[in-house]
Amino acid sequence: MTAVLVALGASACAASRQPPACTRPDLGGCAIEDVSFDGTQVIRGDELAERIATAESSHLLGGALEPVPILSIWDALTVEYERFDRFVLERDLARIERYYRARGFYDARVRAARVRRTGGPGKEGRVRVRIVVSEGAPVKIASVDLAWRDWTLERGKDVTGPATEARNALRIGERLDEARYEEIKKRLLRVLTDRGFAYASVEGHVAVDLVKHEARVRYTIELGPECTFGEIKLEGLGELPEGPLRTAIGIKEGDRFSTEALAEAEQALADFGVFGAVAVKPELAPDGQPRAPVVPVTFSLEPAALRAVRLGGGAEIGSRVEAHLVAGWEDRNFLGGLRRFSIEGRPGLVFYPTEFSTLFSEAPERVLPEIQLRSELRQPAAFERRTTAVLRGAFNLYCRQAGRCTAANEAPSRQGGPGSPGQAGEETPRSGQASDDLILGYREYVGSIGLERPFLKSDLKVALLYNVQLNSPFAYRGSLAPEARSLFIPYLQALVSYDRRRNRAGKPDSVTPHHGFYVAMDAQMAGYLRADTLLAGALTERLVDARDIRLQPEFRGYLPVARRVTLAFRLLTGVLLPSNYDPYCGDDAGDASERCHDRLDEALQLMQFRGFFSGGATSNRGYGFNEVGPHGHVPSLTGERGAEVPIGGRLLWETSLELRLRLGESFGTAIFADAGDVTRELSLFRDPGPQRIHLSAGVGLRYETPVGPLRLDVGYRVPCMQVLGVCDVEDVDAFRDENPGKLFGVAPVAVNLAIGEAF
Missing domain, CATH: 3.10.20.310 (membrane protein fhac)
Known part of the structure; x- marks a missing residue:
């Protein structure tokens, strides 16, 4: 009713x-x-x-x-x-x-x-x-000339070449365009003011011959006096310390005047994240007054709130169902010096094993507590004015979201390859095994220290971090097997990103971009640079360490198709090169050596944290979280053969194409197609066997919020395009690597609800 x-x-x-x-x-x-x-x-x-x-x-x-x-x-x-x-x-x-x-x-x-x-x-x-x-015939440019009013050899030696280069950007024979003409005028003026001529001016004149459809362009340049910076004033500091801000500005009295230096200083102040507005005003002499060669500069600052408390909550309904609270505190001038310190706690409850497709048909068996604690300290002007030192720490207690956390009461025999993904074989239960299924959790300790620095007006960002990660398994229910061991993963990480995403107004925007591109690389080297004392003595017997190289490049592109339409594209790949573990050592080559068996369980456990996964709200949206890719058992955690879970792969490729349509000020919609695979081999295509592209298509709705678009996506797995040549994905022999869930057990559909665009 x-x-x-x-x-x-x-x-x-x-x-x-x-x-x-x-x-x-x-x-x-x-x-x-x-x-x-x-x-x-x-x-x-x-x-x-x-x-x-x-x-x-x-x-x-x-x-x-x-x-x-x-x-x-x-x-x-x-x-x-x-x-x-x-x-x-x-x-x-x-x-x-x-x-x-x-x-x-x-x-x-x-x-x-x-x-x-x-x-x-x-x-x-x-x-x-x-x-x-x-339309008629267009007017084309016949000539572009520069005229100098006060040029001398000594004064013009630094500007003649760059000014000529800027003028040549307006080519003879191209169509006359007012916007392009004005752009070249601004570029010429910037050439002059970047090189000490604060009072420089550029006048333009265009003579159009309507009969010949030709235009002759002339730019007249006046240099004015060569200038230096005078007193640098800071207004509106409030309680903020002056020293770190002057260091970030990097301009001293007596330096040659440069608008480029002023722009870099303005960006450096904005990067502190403590100002609501930053205004830079060179104090030039008014028109008609003598032009002083010494130019004072005033930075007018409007500090934002330096301290904030965050309280809230949320919920997730998808591949799992959970509710959580969020509490945090941030100080952007911690102990003075513009140090930035933040701490956040997120306690939550997971209703296990309920998920979206079983929300109304399966009651939760157990409520599992989770907690995330994170802190960060940022020290600006470390070593030099735009380098920031970063120190992070985190503690997490959680049930790993990679398939179900439960392992069934059944153990594999050594015949046929223990725990080998996709292998069949007779299985015999081990003696003395517990009768209750295990619900596995992890205690995770993470520490990071490193340096970050922006370049090129903060579009290019580089970070070098040393991370130490310790994961200790525990049982929410049942008991761990004696073989279960903790993981120790120290790794050096380099993060590089170049962001040229812009919104419809042409301003930098990573949340709702309309045009531009984004390129990033995450490079990690684990285990090669480590503190050996942490693994000395008896501690070594209880830890499993990883030694590998992990590379993950990504490209995103955005093309404006129409006023309210954006075509977005993403390509993501990843390569893992392990050297002291092999999760598939007995799978392809039939290696049944004891050494392979001894290391296989540990390798599968390591792959949960070092391998690649695919599927979910920001990945392949036709699948649930981590559903794409190799699945198998991880018996080292339980001593049992439990339900298959994603075990990760050595190589990842994903691609997405999305057409975004804006409907009014608050609503929007999207049509998307996602594809990708995770393979055990270091190859984009599997050999042997049918290839898997996992093609999904779907539609989504968007609603603008202050923190980004609220996104609802419905992805449909296209028939016959999951495994090429196989239309019946219920054929286990052909589709054994994946076990995609179905919406309410019927439709090959996944529903994703999230904040922010998928990419």
């Missing part, structure tokens, strides 16, 4: 949002169904549509759901109708001609603007607008 009332309410709301009928003779107030352009050959129609006020109504998925029963309610609830106004259209036609002129088409004219009612039932209150344009 409740569902019926909700549906009726939604239908009534949807009905109230239907556009009114077109009754006025001039069609004013009618909903605009479509705006199109004819005659556009060089300038695209969507480029013109971004610059006029007459816009078409915005429908979810472009109106594809409008004629679909039931789903049409969804379309009606999210549609944003645009109303036709003939006076607005008249001004838009003038805007189009002015825009064409700015792009070099001085002969461009808008020949006609046709407004017609649309046909079809239910669309009587809508109109289509068609604008017919005649």
Whole structure:
């Protein structure tokens, strides 16, 4: 009954949002169904549509759901109708001609603007607008000259070459473009002010021959006096210490004036994360006054809140169901010196083994406590002004989210390869084994120390860290096997990222990018640089250590397709090169040596932390968390043969393609396709056997929040495209590496709810 009332309410709301009928003779107030352009050959129609006020109504998925029963309610609830106004259209036609002129088409004219009612039932209150344009021949650049008013050989030796290079960026023969012309003017001015000429000016003049469709460009440059920095003033410090800020600015009185140095100083202050606003003002002499060669600079600062307490909570419903609290404290001027210290605790409860697909059909067997404790201390200006020293520590107690934590009461025999993933064989229970299933957890201790530094206006970031990780298994229920050992993983880590992601306004934005790219590399070397004293004596007998090289590069690209449409692409790979453990030593070559068996269990346990995994909300969205890739048993933890869990692989590849459509200010949608695999071999393609690409496709909804878009994605595993040539994935022999879950046990679908875009 409740569902019926909700549906009726939604239908009534949807009905109230239907556009009114077109009754006025001039069609004013009618909903605009479509705006199109004819005659556009060089300038695209969507480029013109971004610059006029007459816009078409915005429908979810472009109106594809409008004629679909039931789903049409969804379309009606999210549609944003645009109303036709003939006076607005008249001004838009003038805007189009002015825009064409700015792009070099001085002969461009808008020949006609046709407004017609649309046909079809239910669309009587809508109109289509068609604008017919005649572009004409473009004006091209015939020459670009520089004229100097006060140039001398001594004063101009540092600027002549860079100024000529900047001028040459405006090429002869290309179409005249006002934006490009102004860009070169700003570039020339920046060349001068970066090299000490604070009062420099650049004037531009364009002579257009409409008969020949040619333009002659001239930039006139005045250098002014050579300048140095004067007094550096800091205003609005409040309780913040002045010394570290001056060190980060890196400008001293008497240095040659440079706008580049000022921009770097402004970015260095912003990187502290303690200011709500930073303004830099060189105190130049007013027009008409003598130009002083010594230029004082004032940094006006607005400190943000230096201390904050965070309290909150949350929940997760997906491959597991959990609820948690969050409490944290941060001080951005800890003990003075702009040190930044933060600590956060996250206690939670996991309702085991319930997940999204069994939320209403399977009651939890047990409630498992979890806790995450993290702290970080950041010391700015370590060694030099823009290098930050970082010290981190963490303690986690958790059930590892890689398949179920339970191991069944059944032990493998040594015949057929113990714990070898995907191998069949007779199994015999070990004597003295506990009858209860084990629920396995880990106590994890992590410490990190290192250095971080930004480059290239903070777009390029480099970090070098030394990490020590200790993982100790324990039993939530049951008892561990005698073979279970703790893991000791010391590793050197280098993180490099170059971020050129920008939003629609052209500003840096890693949350909702519209264009640009992001490149990153995570390189780790484990076990080679370690403190041997930590593994000395009897402690060595209780620890398993890893020695390997782990590389994970990533590329993300964003292409603006239209005003509200972004095409996003991601490619991620990973390679693991272990040297003191081999998780598949007896699997492919048939190696049944005792040494292989002795090390196999430990290697499988190490792979839980060093191997690659795939599947989940930020990976392949047609699968649950870590469902893609090799599965097997990890008997060293339990002495039993339990349920198969993801054991990780040596090589990972993932790729995603996503079309993001923005619907109004708060809502959006996405259509995506994900693919990838995790292999045991160091090869992108498996040999032998059918190849696995795990292709998933789906749709998602987005809702903008202050911390990023709230994202709901539904991914569907495309039939016959999981294992190439195999359409029945229930065939265990062909699909034994993966055991993907089904939504409510029926549909090959995964549902993901998260904050932030997938990439």
